[in-house]
Amino acid sequence: MSMDAAITFEGVTAGYGELMILDRLDLRAARGRITLLIGPNGAGKSTVLKTLFGLLKLRQGRIRLFGEDITGAKPRELLTQHGVAFVPQGRNLFGQLSVYENLELGGITLGTQETRARIPEVLALFPRVRERLHSAASSLSGGEQKQLEVGRALLLRPKVLLIDEPSIGLSPLVVQDVFRLLRRLADEQGVTVLMVEQNVKSALKMADDAIALEAGRLVLHKPAPQLLADPDIERLFLGGGHVPASLATP
């Protein structure tokens, strides 16, 4: 597939201790688009994000960002020098601290002055969170907390946003808010988004591209609308199992 790649994995093998999860994985995610990672439980979707963000060491292979080799780069370096932000699964705020303090911590590598100057720009995206600026983060709704986490990541004005299952614990309407926000970041700011999401159907409606993994290898890479229109989608993602030949990457 020819495209302007933001993220490239070339033969990446990585895992936990002796356990290798990614198996010579090749994948590409296009610049300024939203790419959804799908596949059965344990296929290695979250591991792709963690490996890209430097949380796991590669055994083999290379990772490139906008063509530049970033293999082995540490999370801090990725964040501050390469413009990669990671919003992990679950709740990652300091619940006792206020919304504002959580944002300040997100800008810790920028310095206080720069962070404070940027906070209004992030809050402009989240009117509801802005109204709760001095409340404890734990008092926000689940959706507002996820928005705040994304906002905190945006303080560094990332070029690439990695986001792992943002919809967990959120109601369908709130999930739509989070998805709309990601869409805006891609469309208005050219942010490249790589996302893992169990809520496959609604995520496909919002995403540009879909990559399916199985046992640490890529089994499909297609435009999201094309996949959404495929009658085999239920079997493929709700029932697990193998990718039908009709869906495989040409």
Ligand SMILES: Nc1ncnc2c1ncn2[C@@H]1O[C@H](COP(=O)(O)OP(=O)(O)OP(=O)(O)O)[C@@H](O)[C@H]1O
């Ligand atoms: N910290 C860890 N230590 C050891 N094994 C791990 C660790 N994290 C994940 N694994 C294992 O790695 C495999 C892949 O996990 P990963 O989280 O990447 O899968 P996934 O495709 O995101 O699946 P899910 O949809 O279930 O989250 C799983 O078998 C998991 O048990």
